[in-house]
Amino acid sequence: MDRLENIETFVRVAQTQSFAEAGRQLRVAKSVITSRIKQLEDHVGAPLFHRSTRVVRLSDVGQAFLRDCTELVGRANNVFDQMRDARAGPTGTLRIHALTGFVLGHFAALLREFQTNYPDIRLELIVSDAVVDPVKAGVDCALQIFPAASTELISRPLFPVRRVFCATPEYLKGHGRPQTPRELHKHSLGLYSGYPTRDRWTFHHQGEQVTLYMSAALLTNSVHLLREYALDHAGIVCLPTMVAGDAILRGDLEVVLADHALSSFSLSAVYAGTSRNAFKLKLFIEQIGAAFAKVPPWDAAMIEKELIPVELIFD
Template sequence: MDRFLSIEAFVRVAETSSFAEAARQLGVTGSVITHRIQQLERFLDAPLFHRSTRHVRLSDVGEAFYRDCAEVVGRVNELTDQMRELRATPTGRLRIQMLPGFALGHFGASLAEFNRRYPGIQLDVIVNDRVVDPIEEGFDVAFQIFPAISESLIERRLFTVRRLFCAAPSYVGEHGAPQHPRDLLAHRTALYSGYPSRNRWTMTRGGDAVEIELPGIIRSNSVHLLHDYALTGGGIVCLPTLVASTSLLQGALVPILADYALSPLSFAAVYPETQRQGLKVKALVEFLAEQVSPEPAWDVPLIERGWVK
């Protein structure tokens, strides 16, 4: 029995709750994974999983065994990457999930530089704004604005995602600009549907906080659709500055209630603990951190104008 391969198979099954998914991620057949787990269980003389036709979950022994095994796998991967790093640049395929707001407006512009710096890395980029468990869905790293959904995931925050309400000058000219957050209730609003606060919005100015229920006449999971809607003069929208900055600076959109602040979000890289020091993941995460440090380029002129803080 190759103990490391068996432990690696055990960790991957524990993380994905699936023998088939573990096999896919490790590039072997399902029977190989089954055989490695069975060998490990015989060696330990204890079952590691409770299996049924629909579920795979850790046994009590498996629960106790998992964390140490995950650390072993992570440490071996770290040492392997360190040795590779001494000899060569990172190589191989990296499967990532990228938030649309960043992918469509900013990430593409950085890809050429990343390719030049790391020619051996091929990127498989899936663009959507779902909150995912990278382990279960086979991503090496996911970039998102919501917290990691599992304690077994590492979260590396890269930059602050600021938001503000805005509208086209034509809309403001026809309907006027709200002077207080509650004035938004009298306007046509289009809002992103994925925020965890749902219809409840909290806006602060100084030490005062205003809470309002703002369902919106339009709700969408696409901030780019909301951006296009605002440009037509359709209504007031709330957009992340990474999407709205250019239109604001060009005057195609104007800020609404800029003296009130919405709570910021964090754009973060989320990846499995076993990838903590993965060379390719580390290269991409550090590259993006370098690109947006210390403040994202799209926010600097907005901060200077006092539109966001």
């Protein structure tokens, strides 16, 4: 019996809550997963899971051993990766789930540089704004702005994601520039639908907070559609600076209510400590951190021109 292989299988079934999904991710048949779990249960002398046709959940014994087994698999995979990669260089496939707003406009150059540095690593990139559990989604890492779906996942902040309200000079000339957050109610608003605060918006100004409930003329899960909506002089939109930055710096869009700051999020790398590609993933995450640092370049350029404040606010 390969105990480490069986322990890794146990961890993967516990994380995915599915024998079939664990088999898919480990690239073996479901029957192999079943056999490995049975071997481990025979060795432990107790069932590790309660199983039915619909549900797979940990037994008390399985729950007691899961944390230690997770740490063991993570350490083992990291050691094996480093030994193999020190000899021949990092190879294999790295699967990444990334936000649309980050990928479009900022990511291609980083991918090219990473593949130049590590030509034997093949990248698979899934792009969407969905919040995913990387284990259940079968990816090594999710680049997202929302909290990890499970406390068992690691979440490493990479850089802040600011948000600003903005519109074209033509729109503001024709409809007026709001001076306070409440005046936004007089305008056609384009808002992103995926923020956890939903219709509630909190503005920070000189140490005070104003919270408003705002309805949108256009509510969408696409920040790029919001940018096009604004550029077509349709209204005032709220955009992440990583999406709006270029247009703002060109003067195509103007920040409104710049002194009424919205809270920021962190773009984080969310991943499981048991990833089989821990060493390759470490290299990838380090490259993102080095490329964008604590103040990403699109924010740095706007701060230099005093278009946005230096200070960040996190709720």
